[in-house]
Amino acid sequence: MLDPYQLRADPEAVALALSARKFELDLTIYQALEARRKQLQASTQDLQAARNQRSKEIGAAKARGEDIAPLRAEVAGLGEQMKTSEQALEALQEEFESFALGLPNIPHHSVPRGQDERDNIEIRRWGTPREFSFPVRDHVDLGALHQAMDFEAAVTIASSRFSVLSGSFARLHRALIQFMLDTHTEAHGYREVYVPYLVNAKSLRGTGQLPKFKDDLFEIPRQELFLIPTAEVPVTNLARDVILNAEALPTRYVCHSPCFRSEAGSYGRDTRGMIRQHQFEKVELVQFSTPETSYAQLEELTAHAESILQRLELPYRTVALCTGDIGFSAAKTYDLEVWLPAQNAYREISSCSNFEDFQARRLKARWRNPKSGKVELIHTLNGSGVAVGRALVAVLENYQQADGGIEIPHVLRGYLSGQEHLAPP
RNA sequence: GGAGAGGUGGCAGAGUGGUCGAUUGCACCGGUCUUGAAAACCGGCAAGGAUUCAUCUCCUUCGAGGGUUCGAAUCCCUCCCUCUCCGCCA
Numbered sequence: 075m076l077d078p079y080q081l082r083a084d085p086e087a088v089a090l091a092l093s094a095r096k097f098e099l100d101l102t103i104y105q106a107l108e109a110r111r112k113q114l115q116a117s118t119q120d121l122q123a124a125r126n127q128r129s130k131e132i133g134a135a136k137a138r139g140e141d142i143a144p145l146r147a148e149v150a151g152l153g154e155q156m157k158t159s160e161q162a163l164e165a166l167q168e169e170f171e172s173f174a175l176g177l178p179n180i181p182h183h184s185v186p187r188g189q190d191e192r193d194n195i196e197i198r199r200w201g202t203p204r205e206f207s208f209p210v211r212d213h214v215d216l217g218a219l220h221q222a223m224d225f226e227a228a229v230t231i232a233s234s235r236f237s238v239l240s241g242s243f244a245r246l247h248r249a250l251i252q253f254m255l256d257t258h259t260e261a262h263g264y265r266e267v268y269v270p271y272l273v274n275a276k277s278l279r280g281t282g283q284l285p286k287f288k289d290d291l292f293e294i295p296r297q298e299l300f301l302i303p304t305a306e307v308p309v310t311n312l313a314r315d316v317i318l319n320a321e322a323l324p325t326r327y328v329c330h331s332p333c334f335r336s337e338a339g340s341y342g343r344d345t346r347g348m349i350r351q352h353q354f355e356k357v358e359l360v361q362f363s364t365p366e367t368s369y370a371q372l373e374e375l376t377a378h379a380e381s382i383l384q385r386l387e388l389p390y391r392t393v394a395l396c397t398g399d400i401g402f403s404a405a406k407t408y409d410l411e412v413w414l415p416a417q418n419a420y421r422e423i424s425s426c427s428n429f430e431d432f433q434a435r436r437l438k439a440r441w442r443n444p445k446s447g448k449v450e451l452i453h454t455l456n457g458s459g460v461a462v463g464r465a466l467v468a469v470l471e472n473y474q475q476a477d478g479g480i481e482i483p484h485v486l487r488g489y490l491s492g493q494e495h496l497a498p499p
Numbered sequence: 500g501g502a503g504a505g506g507u508g509g510c511a512g513a514g515u516g517g518u519c520g521a522u523u524g525c526a527c528c529g530g531u532c533u534u535g536a537a538a539a540c541c542g543g544c545a546a547g548g549a550u551u552c553a554u555c556u557c558c559u560u561c562g563a564g565g566g567u568u569c570g571a572a573u574c575c576c577u578c579c580c581u582c583u584c585c586g587c588c589a
Contacts, residue, residue, distance in 0.1 A: 115549060119558045126558085129570040133517035142569080149569045317509070317546095438547095442509090447528075449546075 075435045076177050082108065091180045094187055094397040099177065107170050111163075118163045121156040128152065175285055179432040181397045182369070182406040188396030194409070195396065200380065201389030203413045208476040212416030213467040214347040217243060219478040219498045223348070234345075235337060235352045237463075242496045246482075247355070247466050249489035251330050254357040254382055258459055262378045264328035264359065269308035271331060272299040277311040280437040282403035282429075289338045292352075301334035305358035306456045313362055313439035318452060320444050324371055325362040328459065330355065348463050349421065355462035361455040364441065365431070368453035369406070372428040376408045379424045379459045385485045388468050389413040391420050405430040410460065412468045423464045426457030 081088050089099040128149045135142050186195045217223025222243035228236035239247055258264040278284040278300055283291065292301040302308060309329045333356050344350035359378060363371050383390045395407040404427035411420035431451040443450045473481045480496040487494060
């Protein structure tokens with residue numbers, strides 16, 4: 075949610091800033107709503123004040139033992155009038171809220187301007203894609219060869235866009251999770267958390283998935299809960315309705331969780347293999363910070379995610395998303411794209427964002443600023459550190475050998491009883 | 500699932516229809532005292548919103564929603580959550 079004061083003070087400037095991300099803020103609608111709100115709120119509060127004052131007079135008169143009947147008659151009509159006004163105001167405020175919830179965040183000034191992903195800017199590249207002396211297999215073929223990846227079984231059990239891993243690949247997948255968690259907790263100073271995978275609508279509204287992106291979620295209507303699309307939701311909601319102490323900031327959380335996405339609207343995209351699944355594992359980094367340090371922390375968080383790819387010795391590049399490609403809630407985002415030899419392309423494996431106070435305003439996530447003594451909104455950040463399924467794909471494809479065997483990255487060997495190599499059966 | 504108890508400010512905890520937005524304690528901030536600190540004493544200290552250059556003033560909020568009333572933290576109804584006991588269960 076945007077700062078209502080900023081919106082009120084200079085709606086034209088907000089509209090201009092949002093136009094950079096191809097969002098059209100309808101100033102006519104906004105200003106009409108605002109004018110009605112202002113008028114109705116003032117008149118409602120006047121009625122409430124009159125009611126309160128009269129009631130106090132009745133109380134005082136009664137205490138003096140006077141006859142209160144005439145006073146009561148005087149106030150009689152006030153209540154109905156007030157109630158009508160209050161209801162109208164409430165309806166208007168709901169209308170205003172749904173309007174405000176539909177407004178995306180304002181991009182930070184450092185975000186490159188552009189229309190779509192073609193205008194994203196590559197910040198840096200790490201590693202060199204390997205030259206293969208044999209035809210490369212993609213992870214699906216490698217999975218079949220190792221008898222360790224079964225998409226047909228997943229269709230039988232659930233539907234398309236699910237997968238079954240077994241044997242060495244299931245273990246490699248688990249090893250990646252352990253490696254990422256251990257690295258972030260031991261080398262990067264994150265606190266590991268375990269959280270609910272089902273969350274309520276309030277949590278999703280807080281992080282920005284609701285109301286606008288309901289179709290992307292799996293819903294459990296009976297219990298009014300949703301499967302999490304990312305650990306960002308439960309972990310960021312740790313700060314909901316909380317006033318943090320200044321000493322607690324910055325707060326760094328790391329969380330491994332499954333993620334569930336309906337992938338509505340992506341029919342036909344990435345249908346082969348486990349690149350785009352309804353269910354996948356992710357290790358998520360979440361930080362809470364003061365407004366002063368949030369951009370420094372975005373750089374830090376991004377470096378922590380990059381460190382995973384570096385330790386796995388996977389070539390990747392870091393991309394700054396342009397204004398036209400940035401997500402709804404984010405003020406600035408870096409994507410990490412890992413090299414996939416079978417696709418001959420860099421593919422997204424992590425997305426690291428600073429949301430500034432956009433989520434915090436919805437969450438009422440605040441801190442007490444010792445300088446002002448005031449309660450102020452925190453800034454929230456998160457990033458994948460990194461997507462586990464895609465990391466598995468990247469390891470398999472980058473580390474494959476001519477016979478279809480897989481060399482194990484050095485940092486994972488300790489999690490695999492020291493194995494250096496997975497031979498096909 | 501059954502029975503009972505309870506949800507009040509950062510925390511603890513009073514308050515059962517009328518200056519209660521809320522006694523008090525702790526924590527926190529400022530001051531006096533002190534070489535310094537502690538103690539003691541004095542003062543301040545909820546959040547959100549409207550209006551305003553700012554102050555003043557006003558409105559809302561005692562788990563959530565609805566109701567009764569001129570007036571609700573307080574009475575009634577529904578829901579949510581927490582705790583205790585029983586049952587069941589990983």
